[in-house]
Amino acid sequence: MRWYDQLFEAESYQLANGKVVSQKFTRLPLLLALLVIGIGVSVWVTGFSLTTLLTNFVGFWQILASMWPPNVAYFAQVWQPLLITIQMSFFGSFFGAALALPFAILAAHNVMKQRLVNLVVRFILTVVRTIPTLVAALIATYIFGLGTFAGTVAIFLFSFSFVGKQLFEYIEAVNMGAYEALIATGASAPRAFVTTILPQILPTYLSTSLFAFEGNVRYAAILGYVGAGGIGMILNEKIGWREFQSVGIILLSIFVAVVVIETVSQQLRRYLS
Amino acid sequence: MNQKLTSVLEQAPRRGRQYALMVVVLLVLVGLSTPALKGADITAKGIDIGQSILTGLLTPDTQLLFGLGNNGVAYLILQTIAIAFLGTLVGAVIAVPLSFVSATNIVPRPVVIVTRLIIMAIRTIPSLVYGLMFIRVTGPGPFAGVMTLAVVSIGMISKLFIETIEDLDPGILESLDAFGATFFQKIRYGVLPQLGPDFISILVYRFDMNLREATILGLVGAGGIGAPMIFALSAYHWHQVGAILIGLFILVFVVEILSDKVRQKIIQG
Numbered sequence: 001m002r003w004y005d006q007l008f009e010a011e012s013y014q015l016a017n018g019k020v021v022s023q024k025f026t027r028l029p030l031l032l033a034l035l036v037i038g039i040g041v042s043v044w045v046t047g048f049s050l051t052t053l054l055t056n057f058v059g060f061w062q063i064l065a066s067m068w069p070p071n072v073a074y075f076a077q078v079w080q081p082l083l084i085t086i087q088m089s090f091f092g093s094f095f096g097a098a099l100a101l102p103f104a105i106l107a108a109h110n111v112m113k114q115r116l117v118n119l120v121v122r123f124i125l126t127v128v129r130t131i132p133t134l135v136a137a138l139i140a141t142y143i144f145g146l147g148t149f150a151g152t153v154a155i156f157l158f159s160f161s162f163v164g165k166q167l168f169e170y171i172e173a174v175n176m177g178a179y180e181a182l183i184a185t186g187a188s189a190p191r192a193f194v195t196t197i198l199p200q201i202l203p204t205y206l207s208t209s210l211f212a213f214e215g216n217v218r219y220a221a222i223l224g225y226v227g228a229g230g231i232g233m234i235l236n237e238k239i240g241w242r243e244f245q246s247v248g249i250i251l252l253s254i255f256v257a258v259v260v261i262e263t264v265s266q267q268l269r270r271y272l273s
Numbered sequence: 274m275n276q277k278l279t280s281v282l283e284q285a286p287r288r289g290r291q292y293a294l295m296v297v298v299l300l301v302l303v304g305l306s307t308p309a310l311k312g313a314d315i316t317a318k319g320i321d322i323g324q325s326i327l328t329g330l331l332t333p334d335t336q337l338l339f340g341l342g343n344n345g346v347a348y349l350i351l352q353t354i355a356i357a358f359l360g361t362l363v364g365a366v367i368a369v370p371l372s373f374v375s376a377t378n379i380v381p382r383p384v385v386i387v388t389r390l391i392i393m394a395i396r397t398i399p400s401l402v403y404g405l406m407f408i409r410v411t412g413p414g415p416f417a418g419v420m421t422l423a424v425v426s427i428g429m430i431s432k433l434f435i436e437t438i439e440d441l442d443p444g445i446l447e448s449l450d451a452f453g454a455t456f457f458q459k460i461r462y463g464v465l466p467q468l469g470p471d472f473i474s475i476l477v478y479r480f481d482m483n484l485r486e487a488t489i490l491g492l493v494g495a496g497g498i499g500a501p502m503i504f505a506l507s508a509y510h511w512h513q514v515g516a517i518l519i520g521l522f523i524l525v526f527v528v529e530i531l532s533d534k535v536r537q538k539i540i541q542g
Contacts, residue, residue: 042355046415091309134489255397
């Protein structure tokens with residue numbers, strides 16, 4: 001940014017006590033120009049058009065309105081996929097979080113002193129985290145076949161990488177005093193870790209895992225779109241058949257389930273912290 | 274000395290029973306969740322596909338990966354970024370007024386309850402369902418993706434905006450009042466500097482998230498890098514799948530690093 005400050009001179013003021021202060025020339029024009037260019041390119045690439053939006057937006061409301069009233073009778077077929085969705089999320093989150101603990105320990109440079117191990121484990125976590133969950137689910141359906149298991153694998157991978165990253169950053173910020181004291185008295189490293197560091201990270205570990213679980217329930221609802229099981233399968237089917245009142249009851253059940261799980265999990269997380 | 278140590282040690286809280294209970298509850302829940310494993314069907318074909326994807330990743334279709342035409346990975350990445358960028362902006366345009374009328378320090382309580390319910394309802398519908406709905410409005414393509422991301426972003430953007438607005442320091446406005454600032458001066462020097470950095474940092478964060486979302490919108494035909502990947506996968510063109518996955522990886526990775534840097538800079542001033 002230095003070239004910009006040189007191009008436009010800073011303004012200086014003389015204060016009453018004779019001191020001279022200078023104010024840099026505002027960067028607002030530059031930022032605005034970048035914003036306008038960004039918008040221009042994006043509008044051109046995506047074909048965004050306000051007139052299309054205004055003339056056709058009625059269609060959106062029509063679909064939304066046709067979901068009301070929800071087809072309550074259909075709930076008999078909704079609760080089972082919904083339950084499986086929650087089970088998938090829980091199973092995936094539990095094993096993902098469980099596997100994340102040893103990886104986070106290996107990635108934290110204050111516990112695992114081998115720089116190479118740190119880097120390799122962090123690279124694995126980053127690669128897994130970069131793959132969007134739905135893409136992971138899609139690839140999993142090709143490898144494990146269509147069905148619930150593919151979705152569970154995708155959720156497992158996401159929880160593993162998410163909890164792993166959060167946790168290793170937290171381990172690195174932990175107070176090492178007690179750990180070093182125990183090492184100095186001759187305790188073995190694993191023993192010292194369990195008695196001093198584990199109690200410090202446990203609340204955060206559990207609350208991050210719960211947070212991942214919360215998000216996963218919401219996310220698992222769409223995994224069915226690629227055939228990876230759960231409530232998304234019937235959601236996709238009903239949208240395809242244009243049975244929007246059934247879509248309405250499915251969305252309503254997801255909403256209630258998500259709210260209940262988030263409330264319980266938030267209470268638990270508040271208790272942990 | 275040793276006796277003193279032992280007595281201190283005995284005072285330490287006994288968490289054993291608490292931990293045991295927690296482990297038992299978790300294990301019971303895991304046991305109840307085993308139906309999640311249904312449909313595991315690892316055949317020789319599946320392993321074969323897994324290997325093909327790996328070889329595809331190692332030997333990507335370089336023509337696709339480095340191609341500059343409308344089908345090259347570079348253009349797909351540009352399109353994905355454009356969808357995420359515009360989607361975030363449109364979402365922000367809708368979210369700003371919505372957050373002002375949902376902040377407890379600006380409007381009365383009953384209004385807040387109504388507007389927050391609306392925001393929660395908007396958040397419930399999964400992004401792919403919005404995608405399918407918007408395709409009816411705009412036709413398939415990246416435009417539908419922009420609108421989908423805009424609506425999907427509203428929930429999180431307004432939730433964070435509301436927190437920022439509720440944290441506004443009224444003291445600054447009072448002192449501006451005290452030396453006779455006009456209404457617009459109060460907004461310019463009292464409100465905008467307080468909200469600006471937080472708002473921009475929230476938007477950059479959401480842009481990062483929208484980019485990940487934009488990569489999957491292709492599944493419903495709403496543009497971005499997802500659609501060609503689906504085609505390549507279903508046609509078993511593993512080298513193309515490899516090229517697209519590599520592009521996706523670089524895109525998400527670079528944007529994540531950049532957005533972290535920008536946000537740090539904004540917050541530290």
